[in-house]
Amino acid sequence: MKKAAWIVVCVGVALSVFAALFSYRPTPEKIEYGVTFSKLFADELDADWIDVYQAALSDLGIRKFRLVAHWPMIEPERDVYDFSAMDYQIREARTYDAEVILAIGRRLPRWPECHTPRWVGNMEWEEQKMEIRQYLTAVVERYKDESIITHWQVENEPYLSLFAQEICGSLDEEFLHEEVALVKSLDPSRPVLVTDSGNLGLWWKPYRLGDAFGTSLYIYFWNPELGQFKTKLPAALYRVKTNLMRVFGDKPTYLIELSAEPWLVEPVTNVDIETQLERMDAKKFKEIILYAEKTHFDEQYLWGVEWWYYMRENGHPEFWDYAKELF
Numbered sequence: 001m002k003k004a005a006w007i008v009v010c011v012g013v014a015l016s017v018f019a020a021l022f023s024y025r026p027t028p029e030k031i032e033y034g035v036t037f038s039k040l041f042a043d044e045l046d047a048d049w050i051d052v053y054q055a056a057l058s059d060l061g062i063r064k065f066r067l068v069a070h071w072p073m074i075e076p077e078r079d080v081y082d083f084s085a086m087d088y089q090i091r092e093a094r095t096y097d098a099e100v101i102l103a104i105g106r107r108l109p110r111w112p113e114c115h116t117p118r119w120v121g122n123m124e125w126e127e128q129k130m131e132i133r134q135y136l137t138a139v140v141e142r143y144k145d146e147s148i149i150t151h152w153q154v155e156n157e158p159y160l161s162l163f164a165q166e167i168c169g170s171l172d173e174e175f176l177h178e179e180v181a182l183v184k185s186l187d188p189s190r191p192v193l194v195t196d197s198g199n200l201g202l203w204w205k206p207y208r209l210g211d212a213f214g215t216s217l218y219i220y221f222w223n224p225e226l227g228q229f230k231t232k233l234p235a236a237l238y239r240v241k242t243n244l245m246r247v248f249g250d251k252p253t254y255l256i257e258l259s260a261e262p263w264l265v266e267p268v269t270n271v272d273i274e275t276q277l278e279r280m281d282a283k284k285f286k287e288i289i290l291y292a293e294k295t296h297f298d299e300q301y302l303w304g305v306e307w308w309y310y311m312r313e314n315g316h317p318e319f320w321d322y323a324k325e326l327f
Contacts, residue, residue, distance in 0.1 A: 025239045028298035033326050034064025035305040038110050045310045052309045057096045060327045066101040072117040104139050105155035114168035144187040151193040152183050160197045207245045214256030222263045235294035255297035261304030282318040
């Protein structure tokens with residue numbers, strides 16, 4: 001009995017030492033905040049996307065953006081490219097001396113996860129891949145000389161099957177590797193960022209694949225069966241996972257998607273303001289920011305700037321005002 005107890009104590013001590021060692025990451029002297037900006041989401045909110053973007057630059061003073069080159073926006077018709085919206089975003093970021101992570105690929109931020117132009121229709125996957133290669137090439141060739149672009153993000157959380165299987169299908173891992181290789185060949189000077197879910201991802205495959213790694217952090221969820229629920233993993237878990245990934249090399253890591261908007265399962269404009277506030281209010285917003293500080297990521301990109309603007313325009317400026325304090 002004594003021997004068994006001793007073994008339990010030793011195992012407990014070993015685990016505690018392991019956790020202490022692997023959860024250590026120095027506290028950043030200052031967290032640099034950025035946002036993901038999506039024209040697609042601003043359009044969904046019936047907001048003037050240029051007004052939203054300009055307010056983020058000038059009023060909030062944001063200087064770090066993850067911008068999204070959704071395929072349907074870039075190539076609305078087959079072999080007909082429209083770079084006007086992306087050109088504007090890049091040009092204005094340059095004017096304000098902001099830095100940009102440019103996300104490219106078929107699976108990019110915002111529902112429905114995979115964004116495919118209508119003209120693709122029922123095209124076979126092999127033919128789709130040819131079209132994706134052409135789209136990637138067109139975007140990288142157009143913007144690779146823009147010094148404000150710090151990274152290419154290729155696809156978004158490609159290894160996360162939840163939420164995406166029905167629309168995206170199964171991951172073609174070989175093609176994902178090919179996409180990364182293609183972007184690197186077109187622009188060898190700039191690192192490729194690959195991302196994975198913070199709540200559900202194992203990280204190691206996307207971490208190995210990219211030159212840099214980004215993860216997400218969500219706390220408040222909602223579904224019809226459970227209603228709103230909270231998943232608050234220990235912040236130390238993010239530090240442990242980040243440290244464990246160093247087995248595959250010491251790479252820059254970012255909190256690339258920090259959720260600061262309500263979890264909805266239908267378009268925001270179809271949901272009354274009271275319901276939105278039940279799922280994300282100012283108290284939850286601040287709780288999320290304070291929790292994320294404990295992960296010790298020194299660069300964190302918030303998710304929801306378009307919604308903060310929408311709420312400000314609908315009589316709830318508290319999110320926008322709190323964001324001003326951060327930026």
